[in-house]
Amino acid sequence: MGLHLFNTLTRRIERFEPMAPESRKVGMYCCGPTVHDYAHIGNFRTFVLSDVVRRYLSFRGYEPHHVMNITDVEDKIIARVGETGSTLSAYTRQYEEAFLNDLKELGCLMPHDMPRATEHMEAIIALIQQLVDRKLAYAAADGSVYFSIARYQEAGCCYGQLQKLDFDQMRPGQRVQSDEYAKDAIADFALWKARTPADGEVFWSSPWGEGRPGWHVECSAMSMQYLGSSFDLHLGGEDLKFPHHEDEIAQSEGAGVQEPGKRFVRHWIHGAHLQVEGKKMSKSLGNYYTLRDLLDQGFDGRCVRFVLLSAHYRESFNFTIDGLKGARTALGRIDECVSRLAKLAANAEASDLENQSELTKGFTSAMDDDLNVSAAWAAVFDWVRETNRQIDQASLTAQQAATEHQAWLAVDQVLGLGAGKDSEEEDIPQAIQTMAQQRQEARNNRDWAEADRLRDALKEQGWRIEDTPDGPRPRRIQDI
């Protein structure tokens, strides 16, 4: 069937074809974080989505080049820098570092490139200059440079491709005020913002005087620098369709750097937002979670990852603590199944006949269909049940187990759970092992009272005993 993805540009599900099919290389850019504070769980839904897109492209034999920017200069950041008396880089680096740690905790692969806006001023200024030269941008009286939507449209370009726009019907929001400056038209947006006293020491020099770049232009400049003037995939949250991505298209295509007939980006992917406990996430409702909030509650990154991947990316979904608890149970089942499989497979060789596992088939056809993760999970859990059944009935040979195990490892390269790896080799404290042995001796003596007493004692210390055909097996209790 091949990978099919919904393209915001055409509002249709399309077969995904990379620009350079012969090389299998795929350029993908994801709008990264603004590092003014800790990222929240909603932000991470988008980043986990791009991670899965990247991983699935690899799974399908492509070679993705994943770029994600770090926005390290922006209004809120400047305000905080002023308030805290910090420097721009000192302030932003702490949140950038926290963000990258969170990404790792969530099992995300690091993007191949993570350009910072502040380190790409040359490219940004050069892009603005091109737009000025082509008369699509103008310097205003206040020293700022704006992009002219009207002139862009006069040049035959379409503004409003990702979202239908009707400027006459639009209700100007409050944010217009803060972004007024001295524009010719309300729809125009800033490419370069003239330095103001409030900016403090945050400024760069440019042909138009001291100032700093507008928000949208960094993504155009950096994406094209790393991926070329035309590339395959661009991702972001649905809120970025307008104005951010619309403006990116305008700037990038307005610069006229693409080859004739080629677009800036072929395929746009937008992830829906999530709700938390049935409500829009907000600090005042107390349902505003950062990853560290959830880790503090005893959940680990992969539970969060599982929940963030529980619904289709174009649907909003409800993120709940209950869901997180359920995720732990569900992941435990996968872990258990995979480690049984690994044990049975031992050193047997997988027969790789193009991987005939039902898991691979079900997973691939689900993901090919616009990344239908829910259906993909169904394939995973159907496979878990069937695999457990076969292991219970001892009807799985070592070689079959090895094949299924290999199929799992491939699928998990996409899911990114790392399931079944270490659950078997968990560190069991000596004291716990001793108690488990004592209990086993009591059981051998049919002293059930003593055995149960020891089991209760172990439970109080946070360990549960599973009596398996191979003897007792202490396991750490995960419940909160």
Add this chain to the structure above:
RNA sequence: GGCGGAGUAGCCAAGUGGUAAGGCAGGGCUCUGCAAAAGCUCUAUGCGUCGGUUCGAUUCCGACCUCCGCCUCCA
């Protein structure tokens, strides 16, 4: 006001013009000294409401209700 998305079991969530995947929670059973783990099994005559089209709609159409997103630097 404009544009767009969504309402499926206790909770989360797929899906389809022909009678409802999967996960969590809960009930019963098998196994077990008892458990745990695993497996089996039960739990929506029903898919926001009301109409319409159709042999047949949860799926198509219309109206209405509710929720959510964007409307100029929020993923």
